[in-house]
Amino acid sequence: MMGKFFLYYSLVLTVIIFIPLYRIVRGPTIFDRMLGAGAIGTKTMVLILTIGMVYNRFDMFVDITLAYAVLNFIGIIAIAKFLGTEKTKE
Amino acid sequence: MIADILGIAAVIAGAFFLLVGGIGLIRLPDFYSRNHATGKSDTLGIMLVIFGLMLIEGLSLNSAKLFFALIFVFLTNPTGTHALANAAWQTGLKPWFRKNTEKVDGSCTGK
Numbered sequence: 022m023m024g025k026f027f028l029y030y031s032l033v034l035t036v037i038i039f040i041p042l043y044r045i046v047r048g049p050t051i052f053d054r055m056l057g058a059g060a061i062g063t064k065t066m067v068l069i070l071t072i073g074m075v076y077n078r079f080d081m082f083v084d085i086t087l088a089y090a091v092l093n094f095i096g097i098i099a100i101a102k103f104l105g106t107e108k109t110k111e
Numbered sequence: 112m113i114a115d116i117l118g119i120a121a122v123i124a125g126a127f128f129l130l131v132g133g134i135g136l137i138r139l140p141d142f143y144s145r146n147h148a149t150g151k152s153d154t155l156g157i158m159l160v161i162f163g164l165m166l167i168e169g170l171s172l173n174s175a176k177l178f179f180a181l182i183f184v185f186l187t188n189p190t191g192t193h194a195l196a197n198a199a200w201q202t203g204l205k206p207w208f209r210k211n212t213e214k215v216d217g218s219c220t221g222k
Contacts, residue, residue, distance in 0.1 A: 023115070023167070026119065030122065030123075030126065033126060034126060034129075037126065037129050037130050037133055040130075040133030040134065040136065040137060041133055041136050041137075041149075043137055044136050044137060044145070049142075050142060050199070050204060052142050052195055052198065052199045052204065053142055053145065055195060056136070056142070056145060056146060056149055056192070056195055057136065059149070059191055059192070059195070060132065060133070060136055060149045060153055063149075063153050063157055063184075063188060064129055064133075064153070064157075066157060066180075066184070067125070067126075067129065067156075067157055067160050070160070070161070070164060074164070074167075079168065079173050080172070080173055083173050083176045083177060083180070084176070086180055087176065087179065087180055087183070090180060090183055090184060090187070091183075093191075094183075094187040094188075094190070094191055097191035097194065097195065098190075098191060098194055100195075101191070101194035101195045101197070101198040102194070102198070104198045104199075104202065105194075105197060105198030105201045105202065106201075
């Protein structure tokens with residue numbers, strides 16, 4: 022019962038993940054695109070946890086979620102540092 | 112059993128907040144307001160989902176790992192959006208004003 026609930030939950034979550042893709046495709050600035058990428062990364066963490074509940078291998082997917090959270094955070098910080106110091110050197 | 116019901120309710124509420132954050136990311140007119148939408152709603156949504164999964168899982172090692180993931184998301188997701196907003200402000204991206212309340216000196220009193 023729990024596996025079936027999380028299966029349908031992951032389907033709904035996949036539809037939710039497609040929403041910020043609009044902002045990535047036609048964002049006016051590059052910051053909008055990076056914000057959409059961060060939002061997709063955040064929602065993907067929830068999707069990985071849900072897939073772990075569906076497959077009954079929750080112990081493995083929790084570790085994958087922690088690693089994915091660290092990678093998402095480091096990526097956003099690196100891009101923000103790069104974009105913030107790019108034009109102020111002039 | 113009651114923990115399962117509470118956990119499922121928290122997970123569904125988290126999905127609702129993730130949906131609201133996505134809609135705000137589409138509908139709002141400015142980068143800074145979009146940043147506000149995804150910085151608060153997504154953080155609350157993912158914290159609710161992880162808390163609900165902790166309630167479903169019970170007291171185990173996976174629950175402890177989920178607790179660390181919750182603390183990590185609570186600290187890092189607003190930090191990332193703040194870093195993006197800071198970078199946008201330093202490169203000179205102007206905030207959005209409604210047309211008839213626009214001031215020349217950039218103050219946003221709205222009168």
